[in-house]
Amino acid sequence: MRKGEQTRGAILERALSLASQLGLEGLSIGRLAGDLDLSKSGLFAHFDSKERLQVQTLEHAAERFTEVVVRPALAAPRGEPRVRALFERWLRWPRVVPQAGGCIFVAAAVELDDRPGAARDRLVQLQRTWRETIAATVRSAKAEHHFQESVDPEQFAFEIQGIMLAYHQAARLLRDAGAGARARQAFERLLAAARRR
Amino acid sequence: MRKGEQTRGAILERALSLASQLGLEGLSIGRLAGDLDLSKSGLFAHFDSKERLQVQTLEHAAERFTEVVVRPALAAPRGEPRVRALFERWLRWPRVVPQAGGCIFVAAAVELDDRPGAARDRLVQLQRTWRETIAATVRSAKAEHHFQESVDPEQFAFEIQGIMLAYHQAARLLRDAGAGARARQAFERLLAAARRR
DNA sequence: GACAAGAACGAACGGTCGTACTATTCAGAC
């Protein structure tokens, strides 16, 4: 049947935004049901447990992330342009896929880093995949001779991630209007160091 | 009287570690009281409200941070050594001042970035002070001619913060044993770019 | 040792949480 799938999708889309604000633990089934005009028990039946809801919310986020960040970026030309595309699309994605509290992966990373369980396990997988996506893109930039042979793709991924996290904090906590400019400047410096010679 | 102060200190020290794990919202008065063999109401009386407990926990964290990170770093020679001291002491501080869940400011930044209130306001202040501390140290490194004149202290602070956040995520979420090495390499690259000529 | 103030306690409050059951409504195949 199809109605269930549809409701489920609506729940997860809302859960994604709510969890970005309140965290995966702060995400409450009652609140979620109220927002969607569903009964608590009706909503609950879709997931059987809160932990499963949390995991599915991450799963849903990952699917949307692939749709709006990774896949389009892979359509950019190999090499540096693709690295840029990944970066720029990451900056925008919490608005493209509505997450009122900012990137859910940033929030979940801090929340789950010391809470064992299925949600943490899945998040770690996703985060590893993301770092590997960046690293692979950097490798292709080396293959295209855009970047020097000496560039370490994993180190590059680490540093990009740092810029993203600093941006997230400056923009959201400090409400620093110049956060985007700072992030781009840091990114350009990183690119220049990889490219230069 | 003095007994109260003493208990209060013990509560805050424990609250700091607990909040680093569960977040300032996840921090529960009942749990905290249980850990310290106090009654819920007895503990509560020290703070009058949960929000005040949260703010005081941040305040306590800030004092300890100044003690073990900022003040000792300011004892290092002006210029690049002082920048290094800030960085290295930051890396270690969640172990020096026990925070089982990692740096509480990192956790609180993500948690409070969209939750208005006294705790958020205080955290923003603290974070601004911290960035300014880094920037001032960078300015002194310029004055000592360790760094080029063209270095932007605020941009430098932004990028250091990024490295710290990336380290936190790699070490804690991904349990990446090489996180420290990655962070130091990124830091050296940042220093080299500021120094070079 | 009396006394007052401070510190801690125990019980209870109204709420919300996740979860378990049962009952009802509804969509799609025949």
Add this chain to the structure above:
DNA sequence: GTCTGAATAGTACGACCGTTCGTTCTTGTC
């Protein structure tokens, strides 16, 4: 139109939440 299973609603539960209140123990001062 009927039947069936999926989808949703309703109700109740025990646990824990922050908070209040009145009481009791402890501490420091005279």
